[in-house]
Every structure is written in structure tokens, then in C-alpha cells.
Amino acid sequence: MISVLVVDDHPIVLEGLAALIGSDPQLTVLATARSAAGARELAGDVEPAVAVLDLQLPDGDGISLGIELKRRWPSLRVLILTMHADEATVIQSLASGLDGYLLKDADPEDILAAVHSAASGSLVVGRSVSAVVVAAAASAPRTDALAALDARDLEILDLMVDGLPTSQVAARLYLAPKTIRNRVSEMLGKLGVASRDEAIALGRAAGLGSTRDRRRPS
């Protein structure tokens, strides 16, 4: 019998998952928890073979919980089961030494198969994960950091990310350098950063710059 620990904050998923695992004669649900704290509180004498963890828990993330649990039970296999599959998270979880990553909306049979594979020591990556069919909401929106800015600010930040000095930004936008300086200082306030460089770093991280504006080849 393979004992499984299930941690998920979504009650329907938790119940469904527990029922699904319980329906397999070779698997047994050792314990369930709805938070990272709940998982940590498990009595020291239980030792699950596989843990199925949700990525987003109310008091932490599944990856660090998985790392923590593996430290406690070195032979434990950890599967991340989530609605979200952006490449960075998948890579992060696998790089952290976890044993699998699959999506909740995979077929239930696939989930069971994944638990079995993980228990036998294989690395499991769900089919849709390997194809990285990533729904929009599954990856964090990329421009969130710049949500406070309006189109006028973005236009300026875009050119700043391209490395143009204030004078050239002004020339491109047909504005006076003083106007640009005023708007940039307003922009810093909106972004809550102290310097131009920080704003530029935010803009670059959000995908502004170079390729976006082909309108005006210099």
C-alpha cells in the first residue's frame, strides 16, 4: 500500500482527490490538510510515501512546503497539483527536487497514474504541462507592476527602457525635456520607486522596450 498525503485548500478538490486516491486499491490516503500549517502539524510517526500538494496554499506555497516535507521524510515523493502551469513555476518546482507537476484538470486516471509513477521513483510531468498549454490566467499577468501607469506614461517608459536619454525621449514624443522630467517624476511616484533605473527595470521586466515600438525607426 502506498500512503498518500493530500494538501489542498479547495474543499471540493480535497474531497475529490481523497476519494479518487481512496478508490485505488493500491493507494491509501494517510492524511489530508487544507494548509501548509496543517501539513506540518501531522504527527511525527506517520510517514507518507507520496504527498500531493496544491501550489497555492493560504499560508504558503506548495514548492517550499514540498521541500520542507522532503527534508522531514527523505524518502517522500512530492507531486505538485495545480491549476497553474507557467513555465517558470514548473521549472522551479522540478529544480527544487520535487518529483512531479500536473494540472488539476488532467483526467482523474492520469492523476492516479502520476501518483503511482511518483511512488515508483519516476519524474512525472503531466501531459498538458509538458505541452505547456498555458491558459492566460494560469500565468501571472505580465504588466501588473505597471498597472498604475497610463498610456502616456507607458509611452515614455517604453523609450526609457530602450535606453534613450531624456532629451531623445522628448524628441521622439515631440515634447519638451522638462515635460518628460515632470512626467517621469510623477511616474516614479505612481510606481513607488525611487529612481529612474528602478522604473526602467520594472518596465523591462514587464516586456516594454525595443521590439514593441517599430513605428519610429531611428
Added chain:
Amino acid sequence: MLSSVAESRAESSVPSGGVTVEVLVAAVCFSLSAALAATSALTPQGPPSEALLAGWPILALAGGVVLDQRAASRVGRALTVLALVPVLDIAWTAARFGGSPTSLELARAVSELAAVPAAAVAIMIPWAFRSPRGVRRAVGLVVIAAIGALAVLAAEAGFVRSQVRVAGWVLLVLGCAGVWMLVARGARTDDRITRRRVAWLLVTLALAGAVVAAAWLVAYADLGYYVTGSVLVVMALAVARLSLLRDFRPLDEHVLDLVLVASALGAAVLVALLVRLGAALTHLPSANTSAVFTALVTAAMAAPAALWVRRTVLARRYGTGLISPADVAVITADLHAQTDPRDLLDKAARIVAAASGSRQARIVLGEDAPVIPEHWVLHALDVGGDRVGALLVESSNPEGPELRQQKIVAQLLPTVALVARAVGLAVEAEHARRDVARERDAERKRVMGDLHDGLGPTLAGMSMRVQATLRTAPSSEYAGLLTDLAAGLAASRTDLRRIVAGITPSTLDDGDLGSALARLVESFQGVAGGPRVTLEVALDTVLSSAVQVAVYRSVAEGVTNALRHAAASAIDVQVQARCGVVLVDVVDDGVGGQVVPGVGLSSLEQRAGTLGGWLKVATAEPKGTRMHLELPAGAEART
């Protein structure tokens, strides 16, 4: 206008342009002494003393130049005052002999008065010497010239032997030449106006000297007197005009005027000489009168021609100052294709530059004053009392625009201000549109996120429970129901995934439409027993992000529709981008028939329209349905 001129003028190191009282006085002195010299040259009683023609007026000319560069210069004042010696001489002669004096009386009066200019020079030299070192050499040369003049005067009056006269002339000529060389050297300043002014003076003097010399060498003495007198009067007029100009611009017009006057004068002199030579050869009476008359007529006839040449040259150089319908056509030619209204500003600026003969112009939007580069002039653009921007004009001349160019720019300012205002409004509208689009996208993402994060786990959990129940009790009486439920839930999960993926194609964030479409089609492939979906992508044109999104969504919608309604066994997706046009075809071999556009199709049609393309759903041959979309590859969304 004037303030803008001042701004540009402030750049040049030597302030000039305005006329100072000193220069005015120098001009008056020159005119007076030259007029008196000319009068005495034309005295009917005979040739006057050469000393009077020897160049006292030239001292005023030199004084004027010096004062123009350094208003309080003592040397300049001294030179100017010395030019008044002929005035004194003539006045003394008139007082002593009464009426119109003869040349002999003039010579006697001059010799009697010789002590006065000598004393004047003696007083002026120490006074002038307190000036900066740079002009001491000039003063020394003036002294040499003055000594020469005094020697000539003394010889004329019979105080010394007549051989001294030649030496006096040599000193006079050397001194004068030296002064003029210094003047020419001093004119090598950064200020182009001063340079031009001095060059103009030198050219005038050289021309006048050449004409006088030619008249004396070629013609007989009496014609020489007439020509000398005329040239002196013309020079007096020219120098007066030069000194009285408020602003010594436009430079090019002055050079042009000079060339035209010189040409007319030269033509008149040439014709007069030919007439006089002809008259002398044929022994006609009153040859001189005929020559003078012919010269006057030639000059008069040359005037209209000169004016015409002047107008033509200036119009070619500075433009007509008007915006022609052809110019407007150039501005508005590709208005509909402009992706950025600010491109209009470049066009308007180019037209201002072309119409005013300026090197280039630039328009800046907003209330803030832009940085003014060197040699650029700023003009504020106001509409209804509100500052909407600024027009910056770079003159072709380092010292700023000509008056004519300033007038033209001033005439165009209201139009340019309106253009700037319109462009400003268009930019604001575009920003507002983008903000709305961004908010809409963010809202849509949020809704999709909620759908995905809220509904997704619920469906997944329910699927697991149903599956678990099915596995633990495979033969219960509800097995059929549970199987149906499991299938329904699986379909719902797939639908949810597609809805979320189709509406917000975040897979496009990295800009690779081909692989995004491949992933999309792959997600459709997973349905057991579903149709075979094939994808063919040929992109050899760069697509704008708006077009990429539209293509992605239409493929998602087309395939989803085919899966839902067509009962097809194969769905073919073709995406081609060639020669700036994107073609998308989604063809199924299903039941076909009339397609009633739902929300999805309608919004796609609308989106295609805003991108300048179209979408059509029609029956395919031999059976099935074809969705066809055409878009310009580089289109940006417009609302």
C-alpha cells in the same frame, strides 16, 4: 517676435545690429564732408585743391566702423571729428571771400587754416591714445596719414617746397591703406554682421576708387570731376544707409543690392565713356553733357531690371512665404495611413522651413519651454490664449533669421498652432483609447482568471469524485449516470480551458504566433474520438501584436465552432501571411449549413473590421463550413 530675435542674438559674442548715436554722427560727418568735397569738385571756376578730395571723408568712414564695433571708442570719435576739416575749410572760405569761392580762394583759405587741423590732430592723438592697446596701431597709422595730409596742405599753400607734396601723398596713402587693413583685420570677429558691414564698406570704397581712377585715367579732366563728385555722393548715400539701418539684415539682400547698384553704375559709366569717346572722335559739341545724360538714362533704365532681378532671386532663396495647395496636399497625402498623428508635426515643420528658407524647423507639444539649441529661434504656439506648444526654427545664418524670414514664420504661426493643437488632441485621444483597451484587457484577464481559478478546481474536484465513485462501485445502478457525468465534466473542463485560452491568449506574450497556434491546436487534439485537427502556418511577414491576437482568436473560435456544431472528422487550419496580408482559413468537413453568428463570431467580425480586414463564414465545398479571415499584417487597432 522681437523677443525671439533677442534670444537668438544673445548667442553672438559681439552685440551689434542696432545703430548707435556715434555711428550716426560718423555717417553725418562723412556725408557732410563728402558732399562738400563733391560740391567743390563740381565748382565751375576750375579744379579744386586735390587735398579736399584726398580723403578727409574716409576718416569718418573709418571712425564709423570703429564706433560700430566699440561705441565709446575715442579713436573712432577722433577719426569722425577729423572728417569735419573740409566743412571748416569751406565755411572759412565762404566767410572770407563770400559767394561761391573759386578754387584759388579755396586753396588760400585751406592754407590759412592749415594750423587748425594740425592742432586738432595734436589734441586728438593723446586723447585717443588712452584707448585699449589694440587700436594704438590704428591711431599711429592715422597720425601718419594726417602728417601726410598736412604736408600736402602745406605744399598746396606754398609754405614748403613742392617736392614735399609727393612725400606727403605717399604718407597719406600709406596711412590710409594701413588703417583700412587694420579695419579689415578687426572685422574678423565671430559676428557675421560686423564682418559683412566692414566688407561692404571696403567693397564700396574699392569700387568707388576704381570708378574714380578709371574716370581720371580714361576721360578728360572735366568728366573726371563729374564722376568723382557723383561717386562721392553715391558713397555718402550708401554709408548713410548702412549706418541708419536698424538691423543690418538680411545680409544676402545687401550683397545683392550692392551687386545690382554696382552693375547699374558700371553700365552707366561704360555707356557714358563710350558716348564720350564717340563724341570726341566725331568732334560733336558738348560731349560731356551727352555723356552725363546717357549715364543718367542708362542708370534709370537699369533700375526696373535690377528690381525684377532682386525680387526673383529673393523669392527663390526665401520662398514665397505662402503655403500652396500643393504643400497642403503633401501634408495630407498619407493622412489615413499615419499610425501616429505626431508624424504630421514633422511635415508641418518641413513646410515652415521650406516656406521661410530656414535650414530646419521642429514642433514641440506642451506648455513647457523646450531646450533651444544654438542658432535656433523659438516661437510660441498659442490657440485661444492657451499655450499648445512651440515652433523651433533653425536659421540658415548663424546670427539668426532674416527679417523677411521672420515675417513669413509669423504669418504661418497661427496655422502651425492649429496643427499642433489638433495633433495634441489626437495624441490624447489615442492615449485614452489605449487606456480603455488596457483596462478592458485587464478586466477580461481578471474575469478569465476568476473563471479559471474558481470554476476550474471545482470541476476538477467533481470529476475526481465521480471517477472515484465509478471505480469503487463500477457495477452500481448509477454507473451509467456517473459515466455520463464524468464525460460531461471532462467536456466542461476542456471547454473552460479553451474559453480561457481563446479569449486571453497569453501564449502570445512571447510574440511567436506559430508556436502559440501549434499549442492551441494540440489542446484540441486531446479529445478522444474528436476530429483530426491539422495546422499549416506560413508566416513570412511580421505581424503586429493586434493582428496576432486576432488571428489566434479566430482560429480558436473557428475550431471550437467546428468541434461543437459541425460533427466534422477533419478540421484544417491554414494561416498565411504574404505581402502584408494575413489569410486565415478554418475549414471543416462537417454538416455545414447556415451559420448564425454567435457572440464569438460577431466580436471577431467586429475586431477584423477595426483592424481594416474582414471575416466571413460560408459553406465549404464539397461539404462543411469555411471561416475566412483577411487582415493587413501591420494593422494596429483603431476605434
